Amino acid sequence: MPAEAFHEWLRQEGRIVIVGASLAGLRAAETLRAEGFAGSLTMIGDEPHEPYDRPPLSKAVLLGKASPDHTELPRRRDIDATWRLGVAAAGLDMAARRVRLADGEEVPYDRLLIATGVHSRPWPKEEEAQLDGVFVLRTRDDAVRLHRRMKGPPRRVLVIGAGFTGSEIASACRDQGIAVTVAERADAPLVGALGGVIGAVAAELHRENGVDLRTGIMVTGLEGDTTGRVRVAHLSDGSSVETDVVVVSLGASRNTGWLAGSGLGAGPRGIACDAGCRAFDFRGIVTDDIYVAGDVARSPHPLFGYQFLSLEHWGNAVAQAEVAAHNMISAGADRRPHMWVPAFWSSQFGVNIKSVGVPSMGEEVMITQGSLTERRFVGVYGYQGRVIAAVSFDNTRWLEFYQRLIETGAPFPVEFPTVDRRPEGRKPVPADFPDPSLPTHGPTVTLSGYSPADRQLVFTPARH
Amino acid sequence: MTNGPLLQRITDYANRADPYPLYEELRRTPVLHEEEDGPYAVSSYYDILGLLHDPRVSSDATNLIAAGADELSGPEATGLPPSFIRLDPPEHDRLRRIANSSFGPPHRPDRIDSMSGELGGIVTELIDGFGDARQIDLVDQFAYPFPVTVICRLLGVPREDEPRFRTWVDPIVAALDPETRQRTDDDFQRASQEARMQLGMYLAGLVEQRTKEPRDDLLSDLAASHGTDGTMSMMEVLSTAVLLLIAGHETTVNLITNGMLTLLRHPEYLHRLREDPGLSVRIVEELLRYEPPVQLVPQRTCVADIDLRGVTIPKGARIWLMLAAGNRDPERFADPDRFDPDREDIEHLGFGSGIHICFGAPLARREAQLALAELARRLDNPRLVEDPPPYRRNAVLRGPRHLNIAVNSVRS
Numbered sequence: 118m119p120a121e122a123f124h125e126w127l128r129q130e131g132r133i134v135i136v137g138a139s140l141a142g143l144r145a146a147e148t149l150r151a152e153g154f155a156g157s158l159t160m161i162g163d164e165p166h167e168p169y170d171r172p173p174l175s176k177a178v179l180l181g182k183a184s185p186d187h188t189e190l191p192r193r194r195d196i197d198a199t200w201r202l203g204v205a206a207a208g209l210d211m212a213a214r215r216v217r218l219a220d221g222e223e224v225p226y227d228r229l230l231i232a233t234g235v236h237s238r239p240w241p242k243e244e245e246a247q248l249d250g251v252f253v254l255r256t257r258d259d260a261v262r263l264h265r266r267m268k269g270p271p272r273r274v275l276v277i278g279a280g281f282t283g284s285e286i287a288s289a290c291r292d293q294g295i296a297v298t299v300a301e302r303a304d305a306p307l308v309g310a311l312g313g314v315i316g317a318v319a320a321e322l323h324r325e326n327g328v329d330l331r332t333g334i335m336v337t338g339l340e341g342d343t344t345g346r347v348r349v350a351h352l353s354d355g356s357s358v359e360t361d362v363v364v365v366s367l368g369a370s371r372n373t374g375w376l377a378g379s380g381l382g383a384g385p386r387g388i389a390c391d392a393g394c395r396a397f398d399f400r401g402i403v404t405d406d407i408y409v410a411g412d413v414a415r416s417p418h419p420l421f422g423y424q425f426l427s428l429e430h431w432g433n434a435v436a437q438a439e440v441a442a443h444n445m446i447s448a449g450a451d452r453r454p455h456m457w458v459p460a461f462w463s464s465q466f467g468v469n470i471k472s473v474g475v476p477s478m479g480e481e482v483m484i485t486q487g488s489l490t491e492r493r494f495v496g497v498y499g500y501q502g503r504v505i506a507a508v509s510f511d512n513t514r515w516l517e518f519y520q521r522l523i524e525t526g527a528p529f530p531v532e533f534p535t536v537d538r539r540p541e542g543r544k545p546v547p548a549d550f551p552d553p554s555l556p557t558h559g560p561t562v563t564l565s566g567y568s569p570a571d572r573q574l575v576f577t578p579a580r581h
Numbered sequence: 582m583t584n585g586p587l588l589q590r591i592t593d594y595a596n597r598a599d600p601y602p603l604y605e606e607l608r609r610t611p612v613l614h615e616e617e618d619g620p621y622a623v624s625s626y627y628d629i630l631g632l633l634h635d636p637r638v639s640s641d642a643t644n645l646i647a648a649g650a651d652e653l654s655g656p657e658a659t660g661l662p663p664s665f666i667r668l669d670p671p672e673h674d675r676l677r678r679i680a681n682s683s684f685g686p687p688h689r690p691d692r693i694d695s696m697s698g699e700l701g702g703i704v705t706e707l708i709d710g711f712g713d714a715r716q717i718d719l720v721d722q723f724a725y726p727f728p729v730t731v732i733c734r735l736l737g738v739p740r741e742d743e744p745r746f747r748t749w750v751d752p753i754v755a756a757l758d759p760e761t762r763q764r765t766d767d768d769f770q771r772a773s774q775e776a777r778m779q780l781g782m783y784l785a786g787l788v789e790q791r792t793k794e795p796r797d798d799l800l801s802d803l804a805a806s807h808g809t810d811g812t813m814s815m816m817e818v819l820s821t822a823v824l825l826l827i828a829g830h831e832t833t834v835n836l837i838t839n840g841m842l843t844l845l846r847h848p849e850y851l852h853r854l855r856e857d858p859g860l861s862v863r864i865v866e867e868l869l870r871y872e873p874p875v876q877l878v879p880q881r882t883c884v885a886d887i888d889l890r891g892v893t894i895p896k897g898a899r900i901w902l903m904l905a906a907g908n909r910d911p912e913r914f915a916d917p918d919r920f921d922p923d924r925e926d927i928e929h930l931g932f933g934s935g936i937h938i939c940f941g942a943p944l945a946r947r948e949a950q951l952a953l954a955e956l957a958r959r960l961d962n963p964r965l966v967e968d969p970p971p972y973r974r975n976a977v978l979r980g981p982r983h984l985n986i987a988v989n990s991v992r993s
Binding site for chain 2: 486514515518
């Protein structure tokens with residue numbers, strides 16, 4: 118069948134299967150229908166719930182300001198899909214174009230979108246992880262369980278890992294007057310994502326808000342009482358913390374286990390794909406019927422030297438899903454690249470934190486507006502003489518400008534004057550990221566390609 | 582009508598009723614600099630958006646005076662310090678944050694929402710006041726008194742003092758207009774500064790009262806914020822109160838009037854709005870794009886050279902951000918000259934963007950939505966008596982001075 122006729126047939130009668138019924142999966146389905154896909158659509162999700170929004174789970178829900186049952190994602194349109202919820206995908210037969218489900222059933226497809234996202238890295242010692250009172254926070258069910266226990270209230274909560282989620286949980290605890298200890302392997306919170314300079318500001322935030330913050334330390338073991346409830350945590354400095362709730366917040370792993378042996382280029386870092394969201398097989402050959410989007414995808418980005426990036430970012434999931442869906446039902450020349458600029462936000466201790474670009478690539482950071490001591494500032498990260506990222510504390514509204522600097526490969530350090538430029542921002546300082554070979558809770562952007570070098574690059578993001 | 586420089590034609594009152602063809606001409610030179618001491622006018626959507634987020638662009642009154650762009654002098658001349666709209670961070674952020682703590686989230690997320698019933702009551706009262714008239718002036722009888730009543734209640738300013746403060750507000754607002762500034766001499770500037778001082782003194786009396794007997798209003802909140810560390814000084818309280826009082830009604834009157842005018846020119850939407858009051862949300866958003874009450878922002882200057890579309894805007898130059906032109910930029914909006922509340926994407930510049938994004942936007946939206954929905958429901962067969970209607974002089978805050986509407990009756 119000629120390509121044009123094939124795509125016409127695909128649009129009218131094709132079978133599209135989406136594995137992953139969360140943000141990326143839903144937005145992809147909506148885009149498919151919006152662009153006129155009239156064939157059959159199957160949504161497969163391992164959770165029993167229809168797509169819901171995750172950011173509130175570690176913020177409003179934990180604060181009791183929103184019910185975990187009411188964080189449904191707003192629907193953009195009816196998607197007329199067959200829903201297979203509460204059953205995980207268990208295997209993929211690329212040759213036969215079939216997805217095998219955990220209940221043994223097989224679902225055939227003409228086009229497959231994989232949007233299975235990530236799961237929380239559990240406490241590595243399985244027996245200890247089973248103790249009553251030990252939680253992770255990723256899903257709505259996790260949030261329900263944790264929230265219930267927080268209402269107790271607990272005498273003390275221990276958060277293991279001070280990345281964004283861990284810090285948000287600590288913030289929610291303090292907001293409700295619950296004693297909380299945070300244990301972080303690195304020297305400050307958020308260092309994996311933002312580096313030590315900004316991490317020091319985050320550490321102040323924790324301490325000023327009454328968090329018992331322990332850094333440069335590891336939790337070596339959790340111990341339960343005779344009824345199997347967690348009672349105490351042992352730390353690497355020989356100290357211990359009496360606690361009745363432990364939240365393990367050690368970052369996330371990509372949900373690719375079900376693809377083992379399928380022949381797809383999938384591994385712990387995600388599923389490699391091209392800029393058009395088409396998955397690679399394990400030989401590095403691009404497929405044309407399997408697409409990936411969201412946290413599980415790992416794609417080359419021209420702005421960052423074609424490094425393969427996987428992003429745990431809400432906005433990326435939406436943008437990538439839209440591109441993937443469009444490309445799935447479009448012939449070659451109509452396809453679009455996904456070139457979203459990484460952007461991430463968090464809210465903790467009353468402060469709004471947002472980053473654009475890839476801070477963890479930054480060698481140096483300089484404060485171009487505001488001041489670290491006031492904790493209201495914009496910091497710019499430099500890599501090999503160009504601007505690679507920016508972060509703001511309570512200064513979100515300037516970030517669009519810095520995004521443009523990143524997109525145009527603007528030189529670093531930033532020489533020009535700006536409003537609210539203080540003396541401390543006049544010179545760059547080392548951004549102080551930990552040695553990447555040492556594990557921390559992990560950044561929100563995982564780099565896995567070669568390094569960017571070309572500062573002449575002019576990046577034009579898609580506007581459609 | 583003059584045939585002189587384009588910016589002069591845009592500010593010329595003769596073109597007030599329909600400046601949009603001039604904006605189209607303007608967009609052909611996205612960074613227009615016509616005269617040596619003149620401003621750099623920026624008219625395309627993405628450029629405006631970029632500059633609104635650009636930390637090299639300053640709103641600081643002192644920088645503006647240096648650039649010869651501002652009608653407001655420093656504290657020596659008026660006795661009142663600049664309000665946060667004329668300040669850069671960190672001062673801007675501090676004052677806006679304090680003002681916001683009694684107005685919006687996170688401290689008062691429900692302030693505007695909880696006023697809905699009260700707003701509805703004011704609307705009903707005003708429309709009831711039309712009686713059995715067959716013709717009404719929408720501006721004098723509705724679009725002006727409505728937001729004035731609302732901002733008075735919100736701030737805690739006695740509504741019956743309106744004639745008093747209006748005599749001060751008018752010269753202050755007139756001074757915002759570039760055309761007026763060109764026409765008049767220093768006396769005019771002094772009159773505006775004098776009026777601002779008078780208004781400030783009037784509000785000082787109220788603030789003093791509220792310090793002694795606080796009520797549930799913004800003046801009480803602002804007064805209470807006075808005196809302790811990291812809060813407003815008395816003079817800052819007054820500047821903020823002047824700003825909120827003026828901005829609280831001088832723009833909304835145009836949003837409502839432009840809205841009704843547009844709906845009367847597009848009766849299918851007036852009809853749909855009558856059937857479905859919920860449509861007012863989309864209608865107001867599209868209005869903010871299609872007929873924005875603030876047409877341009879003339880009070881910006883840059884603290885560094887800015888390269889834009891091959892033009893270097895030199896440090897210290899004045900910048901005019903032509904919001905209304907950007908809102909109809911075909912690079913950004915499909916079929917931009919069409920009034921289409923059904924469009925999926927209405928991300929307009931009507932409230933500006935960046936750190937100075939309209940402080941009162943949630944209130945203005947709610948007021949306009951309620952007002953238009955109720956007018957659509959209650960006016961039986963409304964017709965425009967004259968089209969175009971007579972406009973106010975101001976080129977920045979653009980809207981009809983009168984909007985005479987004939988009706989068959991006013992429904993109950």
